[in-house]
Amino acid sequence: EAGVTQSPTHLIKTRGQQATLRCSPISGHTSVYWYQQALGLGLQFLLWYDEGEERNRGNFPPRFSGRQFPNYSSELNVNALELEDSALYLCASSTGQGARDEQFFGPGTRLTVL
Amino acid sequence: QKEVEQNSGPLSVPEGAIASLNCTYSDRGSQSFFWYRQYSGKSPELIMFIYSNGDKEDGRFTAQLNKASQYVSLLIRDSQPSDSATYLCAVTYDYKLSFGAGTTVTVRA
Numbered sequence: 001e002a003g004v005t006q007s008p009t010h011l012i013k014t015r016g017q018q019a020t021l022r023c024s025p026i027s028g029h030t031s032v033y034w035y036q037q038a039l040g041l042g043l044q045f046l047l048w049y050d051e052g053e054e055r056n057r058g059n060f061p062p063r064f065s066g067r068q069f070p071n072y073s074s075e076l077n078v079n080a081l082e083l084e085d086s087a088l089y090l091c092a093s094s095t096g097q098g099a100r101d102e103q104f105f106g107p108g109t110r111l112t113v114l
Numbered sequence: 115q116k117e118v119e120q121n122s123g124p125l126s127v128p129e130g131a132i133a134s135l136n137c138t139y140s141d142r143g144s145q146s147f148f149w150y151r152q153y154s155g156k157s158p159e160l161i162m163f164i165y166s167n168g169d170k171e172d173g174r175f176t177a178q179l180n181k182a183s184q185y186v187s188l189l190i191r192d193s194q195p196s197d198s199a200t201y202l203c204a205v206t207y208d209y210k211l212s213f214g215a216g217t218t219v220t221v222r223a
């Protein structure tokens with residue numbers, strides 16, 4: 001069974017540009033989560049989508065947004081990129097059956113903002 | 115106060131020894147507790163989850179949960195060089211998974 005996939009693997013942008021990151025969950029999973037892992041800051045929760053709806057959001061500015069498509073894949077958009085947005089962005093998926101969900105991570109997208 | 119705190123590392127143990135990792139959390143309503151392993155440059159890999167007080171064993175790994183003390187731990191028995199990684203404690207509350215900063219474990223041959 002295929003795991004969570006993410007694209008692209010690496011992304012290089014300049015300040016002020018927009019970045020789009022993509023995620024495909026494990027087959028049968030309806031929930032997709034996005035996390036940011038910046039150097040020295042650990043994993044920070046960004047967004048949670050389930051059944052096409054945004055269910056929860058972390059402490060990030062509105063320029064971090066996303067959506068979930070009918071096939072449960074998801075997109076994370078980061079507008080007006082800043083240098084501190086450079087990080088590994090991880091997507092995870094789960095069955096969406098409640099707070100006991102086990103989340104499985106994709107390989108991540110390394111975003112570098114110059 | 116951080117939601118999830120882990121004992122600071124790095125933790126160095128000899129091959130074959132027991133590695134003990136600790137984690138405390140702040141939200142009493144937390145419902146699910148996970149341990150992830152992350153190798154350098156890789157994404158986190160789920161290795162254990164526990165929901166109820168007590169111990170849960172899976173191979174060389176044992177997770178322990180004490181909700182009254184808001185404490186969860188991971189023991190790695192018979193540590194191997196391949197266990198060298200950063201271990202992340204994660205706690206679910208209100209459908210959000212909060213991670214600790216991680217403890218880096220080095221198993222020396």
